[in-house]
Amino acid sequence: MATPLTPYAFARALRGEGVRISEHPNWQTHNRNHKGPWGPVHGVMLHHTAGSNSLTLCRAGTAVLTGPLCIGLVAKDGTVHLVGYGRTNHAGLGSSAVLDAVRAERTVPPPGPDAEDGNARFYGFEIENLGSGNDPYPTAQLAAAERLSAAICRAHGWSAASVIGHKEWTRRKIDPSFSMAGMRTRIEARLGLGPVPQPEPQSYEPFPGSAYFTPGRRSTLVTAVGKRLVAEGCGRYRVGPGPVWGEADVLSYAAWQRRLGYVGAAADGIPGRASWDRLHVPHA
Template sequence: MATPLTPDALVRALRGEGVRMREHGNWRTHNRNHKGAWGPVHGVMLHHTAGTDSLALCRKGMPALPGPLCIGLITKDGTLHLVGYGRTNHAGNGSTAVLDAVRRSKVPPSRPGPDAVDGNARFYGFEIENLGNGRDQFPTAQLDTVERLSAALCRAHGWSGASVIGHKEWTRRKIDPTFSMPVMRGRVARRLGSEPPGDDATTYEPFPGAAFFTIGRRSPLCTAVGRRLVKEGCGRYEIGPGPVWTEADRASYAVWQHKLGYRGGDADGIPGRSSWDRLRVPRS
């Protein structure tokens, strides 16, 4: 369960994973939020378009199903087209059992239960350009972008590959996408097992847990965190950083959280797994 990323944080996460993208019009504010809250979010849901002129359809929708129909469309060439952000008409109602599995980072049940919960409020939704007839192929570049964008969101929220599901796994009413979701989840999981593209072979400190960061905690790790915050332009130290976790460390980490797009209680200066993983504190 997580607060949705801000649009800026989404773009940073996607770029960090090497996703090639195009932004269309007012995508950052184009949504269906007037129909209900978006979030907390629990995962990523994948779809295929089953038609042509996919970009216009995803942006505008149709009379019976107003747009946007997704956050982004992945075209055959592997480009992610950002068309909306927030609550979108992509999922509809689906299985409570599937949502519970995603919340627990478990593989969804082989057959979803009754349509009882609104997926539009709980998932990031992406459409993949494909006729869905079993003959139309998903090019390598297209599947690579699906993998990367899914991993980008999972990495940003500290989720596992199990947080990525297909529409066909959400409800018995759908068959999309027609590729194997277990295979795609495996690809995402393998990508999450490594650092994003461009990083060297440096190993990083594992997340010690939020409870570690209490005022007065003494550890060489506190110094290492502070140095990384300073390097990221987030340091708010008059003296230091040093081996004791202080209010200056907390304030500096809150600046880092704001830089990642977190707000309110999610930017309280207490490290969480997602922001920690993106800080990449070198192992000493």
């Protein structure tokens, strides 16, 4: 049992465990706390999205299930996108027996009848995966899930027994589609290593100037930009992204600019330095 970490302490804990995070606008205050309490918290719950390109969905939710749907989305490349903080619509009702086991940090039993509000008791994270059994989890993605879980456990003084999957919380769910016992083994091993040094800040492609992005420009950098836009939920591609700067790239970048709060002519789809620096395009 614990009081939730402050957003600042939470982000610091993740960075301290070597988690690469992407902070989205107002994530620290985007939550469902007006619907009920968040805390005391007892553990971490992991999910898979059952879809791709799920960043916008995780932040906004649907007409039926209002967002945020999690605190963070673990992307395929291992980036943890922070989209909310506090009570989120991720867990729903679940088993009292499972909650008791998590509180006591012992092996969880098979889930019983749905009776407890998991949204109030767990940090929730979505892991981008189709959940079909044919969509692999890249090494970087599983490592990120391990690190973020360990970071929260370390901050609260919990063991790996405090980390469960949605499928262990309720009979209604099957996610995540990997072994939670195996994930807990990884987390426990990481906790035994002690805190890891904070990694050096990652370097990104420097801004090449707005004039670089002319129609027909061919470059691996164009592909890298497109991939980052897709990862941020701003992709407007029917095919691709590819190496030639074109209309779909402009539409996608304009969506990114609007996400950052730009309007009108400022969201023209042509990269500027400020929006470029926040996109974090890796070296092409």
